[in-house]
Amino acid sequence: MRIAVIQGSARNGGNTEELTRLVLEGIPYTNIVLREKEIKPIRDQRHDEGGFDPVDDDYDDLILQVLEHDILIFATPVYWYGASGLMKNFIDRWSQSLRDVRFNFKEQMAAKTAYAVVVGGDNPRIKALPLIQQLQYTFDFVGLPFSGYVIGKGSKPGEVLKDARAVRDAATLNAELRKAEPVAVNRS
Amino acid sequence: MRIAVIQGSARNGGNTEELTRLVLEGIPYTNIVLREKEIKPIRDQRHDEGGFDPVDDDYDDLILQVLEHDILIFATPVYWYGASGLMKNFIDRWSQSLRDVRFNFKEQMAAKTAYAVVVGGDNPRIKALPLIQQLQYTFDFVGLPFSGYVIGKGSKPGEVLKDARAVRDAATLNAELRKAEPVAVNRS
């Protein structure tokens, strides 16, 4: 199985990345770091006669890369009780992929499986639950099974590593992913 | 009272704008259209020694404009069960304003009142509830009272105008806003 992390963190080495690192320890995976790419907000042309115009940014390349994987790990800090704007813009653009004639987006997504890793500073095991519910609705829409999530608590650098429950949950997810016999994806 | 709409819609004349138009009919207000501005995703420098670097985009101007108003109407389409990425990036940047020494962001926000206008295509009166809960948590964080919300259903252009309940709710909110004696804000 080919694993991709879709990393929505807005800083290098932040808590979300730390927890994601634990989840993937010793496992080959593709790391898609959204903040290193340019993803424009969707321009809603669903109802335009000609459909969506091509957009001059990195989304198209990223989504093609995502589609090459079997297990998708959506990693995002809990910013203002939701996914980061980086992650949100990426997901918003799926509306464009749903109309992309080069592939059947729903069909391809439905053949994968998704996990979420979210880290927040303000009582995330309660206040990130709306975010988890949104991810469920989102994955349901494209038929992508939502196989599990890890919630971590942390704000200052490194703090999530002191959240014993999150660390333990990360280790369990790590074991689960290892069972999926992960292999690296080499991009030409 | 000075009213501002913070418009997160990603297309001109879409359902969210149509419903917002009904809410504000005959009322002077400032229309802040996020898609016409550039708002970069937050670069999380909360824990950097020097704090946030200045960002070369429109956020700073927009937040100063927002702060001049007493009633804030957050209008957003329900994209993938959350606020649009445009709106999310705008709110994410509040983390920067919280550390801005020119003003006390929480104190100023706490003196205002907020409403939300959200329009979605997929059963929004149920599936937009996590979004409403997130807005509540968000407004709670800065002490901003959340005085009401209108949920509309619509996908194709103009469809929300056939959602009798949304149209009626918009009319009621319109009456409520008129009572607040809205006045225009002139920017030099």
Next chain:
Amino acid sequence: MRIAVIQGSARNGGNTEELTRLVLEGIPYTNIVLREKEIKPIRDQRHDEGGFDPVDDDYDDLILQVLEHDILIFATPVYWYGASGLMKNFIDRWSQSLRDVRFNFKEQMAAKTAYAVVVGGDNPRIKALPLIQQLQYTFDFVGLPFSGYVIGKGSKPGEVLKDARAVRDAATLNAELRKAEPVAVNRS
């Protein structure tokens, strides 16, 4: 269409009953007042060899009565952010009806339509949303379409009648129900 109110209020003439009264004004309906009946908590015998034993209370009579109707209006005060225990016990017993050989409970429920009327004292338009989500999951389980809900705010007697939005929403639902050409059900 035959309309039944399933009334979960725990006092006579309380706010939930007041708001329900507005919803049904001028409309024939069957009023099933749970507090006037005895409904024991479910004794979970789903996994017992012989299945559920008959229970000596009013549930069986009530569910047969419910099944005679086409539109079900679940009216409940928001007690501790959920349905009243009266309502909860009634719904819990559906697990028994699912195994009742006299009828196909899911099939019959799926042919009806449901509404909810809920009244709470503590910011119900936000804090009753988990209850609305539970009702959605519950109705989904039996295939019962959830066609709308009215949330009212009130604690002291009569207070909900001062909640202009709830009163208006009740009037709209009243108009919607009238269009369904309601007829009375006479029980022998």
Next chain:
Amino acid sequence: MRIAVIQGSARNGGNTEELTRLVLEGIPYTNIVLREKEIKPIRDQRHDEGGFDPVDDDYDDLILQVLEHDILIFATPVYWYGASGLMKNFIDRWSQSLRDVRFNFKEQMAAKTAYAVVVGGDNPRIKALPLIQQLQYTFDFVGLPFSGYVIGKGSKPGEVLKDARAVRDAATLNAELRKAEPVAVNRS
């Protein structure tokens, strides 16, 4: 610290009890089994001149027993996406305790800490989230800190013991409770 389990399961040895047993393994605690007691639905007399009449059932004895403990573990199956009716009736009656002149209910509850153990058959890590949110609101109302929850998946007898994540979470909570130096409460 004195620990009480408030057990809302509706069958002996069901999954909720199994998971609770793991949580409390080797720890002295008081087991309050709601189904073995009679707890009538609340009769809402908050607004009656004379307040609440005494009720002839086991609630009064139970709440006095609960108040003798420092750590409260609310264990409930997820029935129809909420707490069992047994648990709900017990919590609904808190409205009566809030007006009980023999003690300051809020003050006493605020000095304790709460955990929840919930087990459901239908995707509980998503569909029990509204229940978790309700518990948070409920505990917030009386100032009771909500220190953690364990969600298990199970329907058939013993099934939750195959839910590796739940078993692991139970072990972690067990370790956390042991650190609180639990002592037995002897009732005369």
